[in-house]
Amino acid sequence: MNRAPASLHRLSTALIALVLLALGGAALASRLGVRPISEWVDRFDASSIGRFADSGWWAAALGGVVVLSLIWGLSLIGSTLRPRAVDDLELDGSDQSGELVIAPKLIATAVADELSGDTMFQKVSARALDDRSRKIIRLEVTARPDRSYAEIVDRVGRATDQIREAVAGADVHVQAFIHLEKPTSAR
Incomplete structure (x- = not known):
């Protein structure tokens, strides 16, 4: 809220x-x-x-x-x-006024689409939300049990770094949640 x-x-x-x-x-x-x-x-x-x-x-x-x-x-x-959607972000960009206006939802969707193509993850979702006047892009991934934690964190860390670079100068926080699936025991 x-x-x-x-x-x-x-x-x-x-x-x-x-x-x-x-x-x-x-x-x-x-x-x-x-x-x-x-x-x-x-x-x-x-x-x-x-x-x-x-x-x-x-x-x-x-x-x-x-x-x-x-x-x-x-x-x-x-x-x-009421849904708490994040307002458009004004970034340093390429138009004549020197600003670029983009919806954070588009950034979140692009990152989710990129990560969902990776076989390391079973499920990927990204949302842009407004939580107590803080603009947040939240990335959630569910990783396959056959991957190491270091591999998963490295891949998700690169994605969150890309988001931070994309929204540099804007007051947007980036969160990443990693869900690890339990390995199934072989019988």
Whole structure:
């Protein structure tokens, strides 16, 4: 999740927690007879609830709270469901302004296509994603069990170095995950 939605979720949770803690603390203080709070509760008019429910503004206020809660809740849910695609990268390039604009997804796909042609790997995938305001190109490979770890790391390391060279100057992190298949035992 990106930094902005994660902050919004944390602030929302903190606000609800503070309100619930305050209400719970006030209820406990009233039951235990803590002076100022128990006096405030004793002064509360129980018949006012009925008058509030009968007044016209109460229904409008309750409807407003419901609408506000729905908007708030749907925005929190929507912030976690939206895909977090990485914006295009501006690299030093060959156009007249001296910049080259490219989608990181294209770089990731090109590297995945190149590595998938290598018989060393059973499965290769590469994605460009945005994780908490960090642009990442993530390379995942599943290696065959008959290859040594040094061979696998050398090949994947060259690919990640190529990505780093391609996006030099841009704020992009490159990650590589290597999954090693277990060798099957001969019977």
